[in-house]
Amino acid sequence: MTGDLILDVSDLKVHFPVRMGSGLRPNTVPLKAVDGISFVLHAGETLGIVGESGCGKSTLGRAILSLVRPTSGHIAWLGEELTHMEKRALRDKRKDLQLVFQDPLASLNPRMTIGEIIAEPLRSFSPERTSADRGRMVRDMMSRVGLSPQMTNRYPHEFSGGQCQRISIARAMILAPRLVVLDEPVSALDVSIQAQIINLLKDLQADYGLSYIFISHDLSVVRHMCDRVLIMYLGQVVEQAPVHTLFERPAHPYTINLIQAVPIPDPVKERAKQGPVLMGDPPSPLDPPSGCRFHPRCLRAEATCKTRAPVLETVGTGHEAACFRWRESL
Amino acid sequence: MAEPILTAEGLGVAFETPDGTVRAVTDLSFTLNKGECLGIVGESGSGKSQTFLAALGLLADNGTASGTVTFQGQNLLDLTQQKLNTIRGDRITMIFQDALTGLTPHMRMGDQLGEVLIAHQGLTKTAAPQRVLDLITRLRIPDPEKRLRMYPHELSGGMRQRMMIAMALLCEPDILIADEPTTALDVTIQAQVLHLLGGLKKHTKTSIILVTHDLGVVAGLCDRVMVMYAGRMVEQALVNELFYDPKHPYTRGLLASMPRLTDDVGDKTGRLSAIPGQPPNLQDMPGGCAFAPRCAAVQARCHTERPPLTQRDGMRRLACHLEGAS
Numbered sequence: 001m002t003g004d005l006i007l008d009v010s011d012l013k014v015h016f017p018v019r020m021g022s023g024l025r026p027n028t029v030p031l032k033a034v035d036g037i038s039f040v041l042h043a044g045e046t047l048g049i050v051g052e053s054g055c056g057k058s059t060l061g062r063a064i065l066s067l068v069r070p071t072s073g074h075i076a077w078l079g080e081e082l083t084h085m086e087k088r089a090l091r092d093k094r095k096d097l098q099l100v101f102q103d104p105l106a107s108l109n110p111r112m113t114i115g116e117i118i119a120e121p122l123r124s125f126s127p128e129r130t131s132a133d134r135g136r137m138v139r140d141m142m143s144r145v146g147l148s149p150q151m152t153n154r155y156p157h158e159f160s161g162g163q164c165q166r167i168s169i170a171r172a173m174i175l176a177p178r179l180v181v182l183d184e185p186v187s188a189l190d191v192s193i194q195a196q197i198i199n200l201l202k203d204l205q206a207d208y209g210l211s212y213i214f215i216s217h218d219l220s221v222v223r224h225m226c227d228r229v230l231i232m233y234l235g236q237v238v239e240q241a242p243v244h245t246l247f248e249r250p251a252h253p254y255t256i257n258l259i260q261a262v263p264i265p266d267p268v269k270e271r272a273k274q275g276p277v278l279m280g281d282p283p284s285p286l287d288p289p290s291g292c293r294f295h296p297r298c299l300r301a302e303a304t305c306k307t308r309a310p311v312l313e314t315v316g317t318g319h320e321a322a323c324f325r326w327r328e329s330l
Numbered sequence: 331m332a333e334p335i336l337t338a339e340g341l342g343v344a345f346e347t348p349d350g351t352v353r354a355v356t357d358l359s360f361t362l363n364k365g366e367c368l369g370i371v372g373e374s375g376s377g378k379s380q381t382f383l384a385a386l387g388l389l390a391d392n393g394t395a396s397g398t399v400t401f402q403g404q405n406l407l408d409l410t411q412q413k414l415n416t417i418r419g420d421r422i423t424m425i426f427q428d429a430l431t432g433l434t435p436h437m438r439m440g441d442q443l444g445e446v447l448i449a450h451q452g453l454t455k456t457a458a459p460q461r462v463l464d465l466i467t468r469l470r471i472p473d474p475e476k477r478l479r480m481y482p483h484e485l486s487g488g489m490r491q492r493m494m495i496a497m498a499l500l501c502e503p504d505i506l507i508a509d510e511p512t513t514a515l516d517v518t519i520q521a522q523v524l525h526l527l528g529g530l531k532k533h534t535k536t537s538i539i540l541v542t543h544d545l546g547v548v549a550g551l552c553d554r555v556m557v558m559y560a561g562r563m564v565e566q567a568l569v570n571e572l573f574y575d576p577k578h579p580y581t582r583g584l585l586a587s588m589p590r591l592t593d594d595v596g597d598k599t600g601r602l603s604a605i606p607g608q609p610p611n612l613q614d615m616p617g618g619c620a621f622a623p624r625c626a627a628v629q630a631r632c633h634t635e636r637p638p639l640t641q642r643d644g645m646r647r648l649a650c651h652l653e654g655a656s
Contacts, residue, residue, distance in 0.1 A: 052516040053487075160608050161374075190373040191543060195587035195604035202601065217516060224589035224602065247591065261521035262591050263546025267569045270550040277525045278518045280472070281486045 003043030006178060006211060007064070010038045012073035014056070014063050018286060031286050033059040035235035036073070041179070046205065046212040048226035048243070050219060050258070052282050056235040057215045061181045064213065065097050066090055077179075095125050098172035102184035104164030108156040115152030118142065118170045125175055137174060145170045145200060162193035166200065173204060181213045186221060198225060219262050223247055228318070231255050234285050234293040237312060241319040251321035251329045254278075254294050292323070300325050335504055335537055336362040336385075336422075340397035343377065343384045343561075347392065352612045354380040356561045358397075359639075362505065367531055367538040369552030369569070371545065371584070373609055377561040378541045382507045386424060387414045401505075420450040423498035427510035429490035433482040439493055440478030446500045462500070469496055469526060488519030495526060502534065509541045520547075527551060545588060549573060554645065557581050560610050560620035563639055567646040577642070578650050579625045580605070619651070627652055 014034040019026045033056040041047050049057045062068045064075060066082050075082040077093060085093070098121075101107040108117055118138045122129060129137075139149035145166045156164055165185060172180050182201065186194040198221065205212060216222050222229055222243070229246045231239040231254065239252040250256045257278035264270045280297045283289055289296050295305040304324055312320040315330065323329075343355035355377040362368050372378040384395035385406050399406045401422065406414070418424075426432050434442050443466075444458035453461065459478075466474040471492055482490060491511060498506055508527065512520040528551060531538060540552055548555055549569065556566040557578065565578040576582045583605035607624040610616055616623055622632040632651055639649040 052518065162608060190609075191545075191584055192373065192587050192605035193608065195589070195602035196606070198589070199601045199604055219517070220589040220591050223591055257518060259591065261517045263520070263524070263544065263550055264591065265545040265549050265573065265585065265588050267549040267573050270546065277521045279522065281488055281519065282516075 003045075003209075005040055006043050006078055007041040008074075008076040009040070009064065010074045010076075012037045012060070012063060012075065013071045014059050014068055015071040020286075029286055032056075032235045032288070033285065034063060034070075037230075037232075037235075037237055039230055039237070039240065041211055041213065043178070043211055044205070044209050045228065046214055046226045048222040048229040049213060049215045049232060050217065050222055050229055051232035052217060054234075054282060054285060055232045056285070057232050058183055060232070061099070061183050061213060061215050065094075065099055065181055067099075095175045096178040098175065098177040098180045100165075100168050100172050100180060100182045100185050102187050104161050104168055104188065105156060107168055108164060110156055113153050113155055114142075114147075114159070114167050117156070117167060118174055121171060121175050138170075141170045141174050144204075145173070146196075160193075161189055162196060165189065165197050169197075169200065169204070173208070176208065177210070179211045179213065181215065183215045184217070185214075187216065187218065194221070201225070219247075219259060231258070234282065234288050236293065237320075237322070238294065239319075239321040239323075240312070241316070241321075245316060245319050249316065249319075249330055251315045251319065251326040252294075252323045253298050253300050253325075253329070255321075256329060257297075300328065332363040332366075334361040335364045335401070337400045338381070338385065338397065339400070341381065341384065341399060342396040343380045343389065343393060344396075345390070345393045347613075350613055353615075354393075354561055354612060355384065358558075358561075358563055360556055360563065360566070362537050362539060364504075365535050365537055366554065367540060367552045369548040369555040370539065370541045370558060371543065371548055371555060372558035373543060375560075375609055375612065376558040378558050379509050381558075382424065382509065382539065382541065386418055386422065386507075387411060388424075416450075419446060420501045421503055422505045422507065423501070423503045424507040424509065425491070425494045425498050425511050427513050429487065429494045429514075430482060432494050433490060435482055437481070438478065439480055439482065439485070443478070443493070443497050443500060446497055450501050462496075465500060466496055469499075471496070486519075488515050488522060491515060491519075491523055492526060495523070495530075499530065499534075499536070503536055505537045505539065506530075507539045507541070510543070511540070512547060513542070513544070524550060545573075545585065557584075560615065561612065562620065562649065563647070564621065564649045565647065568644070571644065571646060577646065577648050578621075579627050579652075580621050583624075583626070619649075 012034055013036055015030040015032050017028045018031045020029045021027055037060060049060060051057045063070050070083055115138055118141060119134045122134050142149045147166050186197050189197060214225050226243050228242050230237050233254050239255045250259055260275055278297060291307045292305040292310050295301040310322045310324050312322045315321045315326050339359045341355060341358040345352045345354060358381060370378045383389050385399040395407050440459055440462055443462040447453040447458045447461055463474055471477060512523050542548060552569050554568055555572045557564050559580050565581050576585055586603040587605055589602060605624050610620050618633045618636050622628050629651060637649045637651045639647055642648050
């Protein structure tokens with residue numbers, strides 16, 4: 001069902017220096033946004049990256065596209081290492097790697113017409129094309145994403161949120177990329193529009209054989225979109241599994257709590273929900289807890305969890321979890 | 331047994347803009363009963379927030395409200411700002427999606443919560459802090475003393491929202507209006523805040539109006555639900571009737587378009603049944619039913635004749651030409 005290995009990320013770390021304290025010698029503390037993440041992605045696959053605000057999921061997405069420089073680790077794209085690649089060589093790879101942001105209007109230049117916006121990647125990457133050729137490609141792409149090609153001369157503010165997201169998608173797709181990182185692409189949209197965009201993304205994937213990295217905090221959308229899911233907590237992966245396994249047999253207590261917390265649009269089921277609500281807020285990534293980073297909020301935490309950090313271990317087919325007590329979940 | 335506490339009749343909200351008049355809410359009538367949790371569902375621009383901003387005299391300067399909103403025998407829309415100030419924050423309170431803008435940045439949490447009691451209940455500066463601490467403790471906010479010494483920016487998003495709820499509950503209001511209270515929060519924090527609101531519903535007599543676009547949140551908390559589209563109510567029913575037997579094609583479309591964690595609706599290979607098109611521009615409303623251009627069950631007359639909102643079986647009210655709309 002999925003094809004060749006296209007992306008292989010291993011032990012990726014992205015640390016940002018943050019100045020703490022004041023005076024003449026403020027000390028610098030590393031904010032470990034991404035702290036040792038490994039995963040692979042196959043052609044045609046959709047990998048979901050899920051976690052709460054501040055868990056590092058967007059930084060991970062940007063690091064994969066080489067938009068932030070990783071502190072250490074490796075990113076192999078089609079067998080080529082991206083982390084040490086020269087700028088010019090990297091630019092060449094960018095054609096294949098595209099990004100769609102959450103806020104559709106903010107990611108479009110208000111002073112460009114949507115025709116210009118969608119054509120811009122073509123101008124950058126295939127300057128040899130004639131403008132007539134570009135115009136034709138833009139119009140084809142517009143109708144492909146559900147925008148009327150007559151609207152090329154309009155400006156972003158004339159469009160609704162859902163249409164702006166279609167424009168962003170058209171811009172990302174025009175170079176026929178192989179991987180698109182979708183960073184919360186439907187979170188800002190109304191429910192009825194959200195469904196349209198999800199369907200569009202799936203159709204494009206089927207047509208072009210694209211791979212997606214789908215960053216989201218919405219588990220219902222992830223379940224619908226993704227083949228495989230990584231659950232992140234404070235810069236680390238706590239669980240990774242094929243989508244059905246993750247929702248049917250979650251192993252990590254954090255995953256279990258996340259799934260439990262999603263409100264179900266069904267009054268009887270929602271009110272019959274049992275089990276404790278996950279208490280507390282995620283701790284600051286500047287000062288992550290010792291041992292297992294989830295232990296202060298975990299109902300299963302025991303003495304070991306405070307001192308030793310669990311590593312990802314195989315708990316089933318294609319299913320890994322970083323928890324000492326995962327056996328109690330399955 | 332159902333005793334109305336807030337009644338809106340023929341409520342309209344209009345904004346004067348350089349491009350003409352925009353009617354955000356049109357001819358809206360509804361009642362809120364004592365102790366009830368009423369859900370208001372709709373998409374951006376459906377008028378769900380403006381309805382309650384109008385009721386509390388909080389519309390933007392270019393907005394005007396018409397009709398009546400009756401609370402304790404008086405029409406809120408006729409009251410002076412001074413009179414409204416004795417009701418707002420005391421008998422009727424409101425919490426917003428963005429808790430940070432609702433809090434004063436340069437006051438410690440304890441002081442700004444205490445101020446509510448001093449202003450509305452005439453408590454002294456020495457008596458207020460204890461009452462605040464009591465409530466915060468009762469709401470099971472961890473480390474209450476420490477939190478009350480903090481400034482809003484020092485609190486996490488979920489904690490701020492809980493502080494907003496605490497502030498709204500200090501005077502034991504008759505009505506709490508919660509406008510997208512959990513939309514900006516992470517799912518685990520949302521669950522905590524919903525748990526808090528659920529406890530409030532169980533243990534106090536406060537009526538709650540929950541404005542949201544999230545049908546999951548409605549399913550857990552509300553007794554009755556009102557669905558709005560393009561400034562009008564299109565359907566209203568008890569929560570179970572609405573979820574298990576939706577009649578209006580828009581309500582059905584909304585329920586069907588949600589990806590779900592449970593059941594097989596959200597199959598990875600399957601498509602979601604999206605509602606085609608987009609909500610109408612309020613400045614350029616279609617004649618007839620506002621939903622007609624997107625409706626799966628549209629008939630010829632839907633484009634010319636606006637369906638009136640009529641009482642159906644039980645508690646249901648429906649604005650659709652399809653009889654029973656099935």
